[in-house]
Amino acid sequence: MPLQIETEKDFDLEDLQYDFEDSMETDRWNDAPAEIKELFHLLEWNIIDGEHGDTVGFINEALKATVTARTLIAGPMATGIAEVGRRFKMDEYFLPEVMMSAKCMHEALAVLKPLIIAEKSEEVGTVVVGTVQGDLHDIGKKIVAMMLEAAGFTVHDLGVTVPPEKFIEAIREHKPQIVGFSALLTTTMNMQWETLKVITAEGLREELKVFVGGAPISQAWCDKIGADAYGADALIAVDKAKACVTRLSNLKGGAPELHAAMLDIDREREEAKAEAAAAAGAG
Ligand code: B12
Incomplete structure (x- = not known):
């Protein structure tokens, strides 16, 4: 054990x-x-x-x-x-x-x-992740990629300082259900938005669930740029990714119902944490 x-x-x-x-x-x-x-x-x-x-x-x-x-x-x-x-x-x-x-x-x-x-369970889907252009931070993104792989995803990690066109190329090649952008700098978070705009302009938005994360990123930023999910950490990112390729797989990227379902997952996690804290306090 x-x-x-x-x-x-x-x-x-x-x-x-x-x-x-x-x-x-x-x-x-x-x-x-x-x-x-x-x-x-x-x-x-x-x-x-x-x-x-x-x-x-x-x-x-x-x-x-x-x-x-x-x-x-x-x-x-x-x-x-x-x-x-x-x-x-x-x-x-x-x-x-x-x-x-x-x-x-x-x-x-x-x-x-x-x-x-080694914990990888059966194949559940494909994800493309990368740290956006201009940003060299990759520790958190690597952790997210590892946890997604363990959860059964095939992950294509494009590395750091990835320009929008490289994301597009990888999306066309690997046909992921999810694309994830990491940004750790307030000066590069805007590249998440720019990359998302290019994805939309290329006509790929509806095929993809777009995840954003990194220290300066928040739910408010996710909402502002029209991404589908914000992942405060690797665990919640995995929960949301799994939901995207199972019970929510029929929803298109950018759909309001998808966005709402992602927020529900955050709420459930907060509730579970509060319950665990209350139980620990009582015990
Ligand atoms: C390590 C580090 C570096 C290392 C990076 C090494 C590497 N290979 O990654 C080095 C030394 C290279 C570095 C350089 C710089 N850094 Co730096 N760095 C950090 C530091 C201390 C830790 C980051 C980290 O690894 N955290 C641990 C991981 C596990 O956490 P995380 O990245 O947040 O990831 C978690 C979540 O955010 C989420 N997540 C992350 N990505 C994604 C993606 C998706 C899709 C999802 C769903 C979730 C998700 O899940 C992860 C796991 O739980 C932070 C401080 C901080 N508070 O973040 C500063 C920090 C990010 N750096 C900062 C700065 C200023 C810089 C430099 C500009 C410094 C300089 N003057 O040159 C350069 C930038 C270089 C560049 N162009 O990118 C500032 C940014 C400030 C700002 N407001 O923009 C910070 C916040 C430090 C500070 N407090 O001032 N840095």
Whole structure:
């Protein structure tokens, strides 16, 4: 039985501004055995400190202790890189530090990817994803692509800084049901809109369910540009993608009913989270 560890909670990460000992005193990962809690905090600090030579060692140790790849990605890897983002924003970190931390994430994902892909169930559909033109961020997009593959999708990942015409080419070649645009910069999020406009101009809009995601992206942005679904994280993106190729497969891209159904999935998830939090509080 793999270890079940809570990763969905909105954790307070203030300790990550200080040091490892402070992290050990928080209640984050307290539902894990003591040695796993310690390992998770070591991994968080490994990513924050950008000590990429050691990342794979921590990852392998956790896997040996039956922690799942998903728990590692949604747990200590997510909290570690979130703190890196905070430090960058506050000018406590500059590009070289962020690049070292990104290297840790990439090394960890390289080990975890085959494990996630091995979960692949029966073929459910095809997705084309890419980070839009001008944007080099790809950690989150890679995670989304991996989770979609595990859920049974064939994923064509076009990489980073993908111009609209490359999306069009890939859509014509692979005939996906879904296309996903990632953007991490406020200066590149507009390329999601531009790419969607080209898709529409090429007469491909109705064939495709258009997903958008990335740190500056929101449901409001998704609504504004007329995309079908916003994915705040990889898990919700998978839920929405699955719904698109099963019970909603008859709806065309851009249909108001599709948009409404995507919002229902967000609502259901919020309700489930609230119920789980209430149950944990009562227990
Ligand atoms: C790592 C990083 C880098 C690395 C990227 C390495 C790589 N290969 O990806 C490097 C060092 C290269 C980098 C460069 C830059 N960066 Co940078 N970077 C980050 C950082 C710290 C983490 C991003 C990350 O990987 N997060 C972890 C992943 C798991 O999260 P995520 O990407 O959000 O993905 C999740 C969801 O958003 C969603 N999702 C993502 N994509 C998609 C797609 C679809 C279809 C769906 C459904 C869902 C979805 O699911 C994912 C998984 O749950 C962020 C901080 C932040 N808060 O995001 C800054 C950040 C994005 N960077 C920033 C900046 C400014 C830059 C630079 C311009 C800096 C510079 N002066 O040169 C350059 C830009 C270069 C370029 N042209 O792209 C700013 C952007 C600010 C803004 N408002 O635009 C941020 C927010 C930092 C900050 N707070 O100031 N960066």
